Amino acid sequence: MQRHNIPTPHYAVCINMDDVKSALPLFKTPIVVKADGLAAGKGVVIAQTKEESPHTAAEMLSGKVLAGAGSRVVLEIPAR
Secondary structure (H helix, E strand, O other): OOOOOOOOOOEEEEOOHHHHHHHHHHOOOOEEEEEOOOOOOOOEEEEOOOOHHHHHHHHHHHOOOOHHHHOOEEEEOOOO
16 A cells, blocks of 8 residues: 555554554554454454553464464554
C-alpha cells in the first residue's frame, strides 16, 4: 500500500516485544493489535490502554494463543 501511495492508518509491524515497545510511543489509544496471519477471526484486539497493548501483543507473539498466526503482530490506529 505504501509503495503505491494508498492511504492507510498509521501502523507498525512487529516481530518481537522489542519492536512492540519501540512502536507503542508512536500511538494513541485505542490501539488495534492484530495477528498477521490466519487466526479464524480471533486475531484482533482493540486495546483501550497502553498497558493492555503490550500484554496482548506478547500473548500473540508467544504462539500459545494463536499458534503461527501470531508470529508477527500489527499495531494500528482504528479506522474512524
